[in-house]
Amino acid sequence: xxxxxxxxxxxxxxxxxxxxxxxxxxxxxxxxxxxxxxxxxxxxxxxxxxxxxxxxxxxxxxxxxxxxxxxxxxxxxxxxxxxxxxxxxxxxxxxxxxxxxxxxxxxxxxxxxxxxxxxxxxxxxxxxxxxxxxxxxxxxxxxxxxxxxxxxxxxxxxxxxxxxxxxxxxxxxxxxxxxxxxxxxxxxxxxxxxxxxxxxxxxxxxxxxxxxxxxxxxxxxxxxxxxxxxxx
Amino acid sequence: xxxxxxxxxxxxxxxxxxxxxxxxxxxxxxxxxxxxxxxxxxxxxxxxxxxxxxxxxxxxxxxxxxxxxxxxxxxxxxxxxxxxxxxxxxxxxxxxxxxxxxxxxxxxxxxxxxxxxxxxxxxxxxxxxxxxxxxxxxxxxxxxxxxxxxxxxxxxxxxxxxxxxxxxxxxxxxxxxxxxxxxxxxxxxxxxxxxxxxxxxxxxxxxxxxxxxxxxxxxxxxxxxxxxxxxxxxxxxxxxxxxxxxxxxxxxxxxxxxxxxxxxxxxxxxxxxxxxxxxxxxxxxxxxxxxxxxxxxxxxxxxxxxxxxxxx
Numbered sequence: 001x002x003x004x005x006x007x008x009x010x011x012x013x014x015x016x017x018x019x020x021x022x023x024x025x026x027x028x029x030x031x032x033x034x035x036x037x038x039x040x041x042x043x044x045x046x047x048x049x050x051x052x053x054x055x056x057x058x059x060x061x062x063x064x065x066x067x068x069x070x071x072x073x074x075x076x077x078x079x080x081x082x083x084x085x086x087x088x089x090x091x092x093x094x095x096x097x098x099x100x101x102x103x104x105x106x107x108x109x110x111x112x113x114x115x116x117x118x119x120x121x122x123x124x125x126x127x128x129x130x131x132x133x134x135x136x137x138x139x140x141x142x143x144x145x146x147x148x149x150x151x152x153x154x155x156x157x158x159x160x161x162x163x164x165x166x167x168x169x170x171x172x173x174x175x176x177x178x179x180x181x182x183x184x185x186x187x188x189x190x191x192x193x194x195x196x197x198x199x200x201x202x203x204x205x206x207x208x209x210x211x212x213x214x215x216x217x218x219x220x221x222x223x224x225x226x227x228x229x230x231x232x
Numbered sequence: 233x234x235x236x237x238x239x240x241x242x243x244x245x246x247x248x249x250x251x252x253x254x255x256x257x258x259x260x261x262x263x264x265x266x267x268x269x270x271x272x273x274x275x276x277x278x279x280x281x282x283x284x285x286x287x288x289x290x291x292x293x294x295x296x297x298x299x300x301x302x303x304x305x306x307x308x309x310x311x312x313x314x315x316x317x318x319x320x321x322x323x324x325x326x327x328x329x330x331x332x333x334x335x336x337x338x339x340x341x342x343x344x345x346x347x348x349x350x351x352x353x354x355x356x357x358x359x360x361x362x363x364x365x366x367x368x369x370x371x372x373x374x375x376x377x378x379x380x381x382x383x384x385x386x387x388x389x390x391x392x393x394x395x396x397x398x399x400x401x402x403x404x405x406x407x408x409x410x411x412x413x414x415x416x417x418x419x420x421x422x423x424x425x426x427x428x429x430x431x432x433x434x435x436x437x438x439x440x441x442x443x444x445x446x447x448x449x450x451x452x453x454x455x456x457x458x459x460x461x462x463x464x465x466x467x468x469x470x471x472x473x474x475x476x477x478x479x480x481x482x483x484x485x486x487x488x489x490x491x492x493x494x495x496x497x498x499x500x501x502x503x504x505x506x507x508x509x510x511x512x513x514x515x516x517x518x519x520x521x522x523x524x525x526x527x528x529x530x531x532x533x534x535x536x537x538x539x540x541x542x543x544x
Binding site for chain 2: 006007009010013017020026028029030034037038040041044045047048049051052055070071072073074075076077079080083084087088089090091092093095096099109167169170171172173174176
């Protein structure tokens with residue numbers, strides 16, 4: 001491996017981080033709070049790589065050789081770079097949710113009351129709704145809620161489908177699916193992995209749906225584009 | 233030469249492909265790629281921080297100074313190195329190149345390895361995130377601190393007795409390059425980054441494969457308490473390769489497992505996981521990783537079970 005190649009590999013890894021963080025792509029893989037670190041680390045790698053390329057050009061003319069070559073396995077750094085540039089994979093969906101334990105979400109107590117909008121509907125996240133259903137059901141009494149998530153099939157057979165989000169602590173590798181079962185819908189069922197916005201009224205938690213899965217009596221289901229931040 | 237052509241070919245291909253509508257992978261392939269990229273992208277900033285600190289040590293700290301400043305006797309040096317680890321906030325990936333640089337700079341391997349194990353496990357960020365994930369259970373935070381610190385110190389002390397110099401030969405040979413300070417810093421950082429980066433990619437591939445091939449729902453059958461739960465959680469900690477700043481949230485969500493087995497998960501994860509073993513193989517060499525990882529795993533499980541039995 002030549003010094004030029006070393007410099008190019010380091011700079012390429014930095015370019016990958018910069019590309020992901022400069023767009024919203026990084027939100028499919030890590031939390032939004034990581035952006036500044038991705039930009040800083042990407043810039044640092046580009047600078048270090050450029051320095052190596054520059055000094056490689058000089059030492060070649062001077063006839064110098066560096067010692068201690070990195071192992072061939074360093075070439076594998078090409079793989080994430082090619083994946084990130086050429087085929088950035090989508091955020092996790094129904095396939096990965098089906099591989100996880102059913103409904104084990106990290107639950108922290110909900111904060112405060114829901115704020116109801118001008119149309120009489122409260123906007124909630126799937127995670128917050130589940131949290132409230134399990135830990136503070138009184139805050140949901142008599143409220144109409146709107147929430148967005150992707151569709152997963154209802155494994156219990158009691159409901160039409162489930163609106164799903166992943167709760168992510170650090171990166172997509174620790175994603176835990178959180179479900180709300182949707183009932184009493186009319187019209188065409190949305191298909192698996194489609195993103196939807198549902199409006200409805202909470203029903204009492206039905207243990208048969210599974211631990212930690214509250215139920216929503218749905219009024220409307222609208223298909224939406226995947227959000228830029230797909231998790232939580 | 234061929235490798236060089238391959239790199240430039242890949243760069244050109246990647247730039248061209250980024251101009252056309254991207255390929256959208258589906259199903260298991262998509263999940264694999266997402267997890268693979270997530271582990272890599274999450275770890276890289278911490279690795280970069282680690283190699284920059286390593287480069288700064290090579291450039292600004294006179295060779296041999298750190299070794300001379302350490303207490304000579306392991307019984308004093310090892311716990312000191314363990315507490316020093318608490319001062320490095322971050323995930324486990326950054327600690328590996330720093331520990332490698334400490335060994336290259338003359339620090340006794342036992343102390344450097346204790347630092348390597350304690351830094352990602354007992355720093356304030358990790359302890360705070362553990363407290364947040366287990367609200368109202370401060371004994372989990374205390375148990376994690378004690379079990380992780382004990383693991384780091386025990387491994388360090390045993391290494392000072394039984395460890396052989398040739399096992400860390402690669403890290404010792406990390407000779408400081410000559411030149412201006414800036415040249416030393418950048419070439420050391422690039423060198424460490426390339427030694428560790430390729431192995432990080434291997435670790436991320438293994439973690440993604442295990443996450444997609446072994447469904448977590450399959451493990452529910454092994455939940456409960458006792459030996460099976462402890463073994464399952466130790467396996468999960470090694471296989472999932474989750475950042476030490478986030479593993480508490482995952483442990484909190486695996487509520488079908490006993491609290492002691494989840495403590496095993498929290499203590500093993502920052503000490504031994506697939507990407508970490510791969511990084512250690514890159515920086516310290518394979519003979520080192522082959523001995524250090526299984527031994528550390530054993531000590532971590534034992535320490536967590538004992539502390540869990542006592543406190544939880």
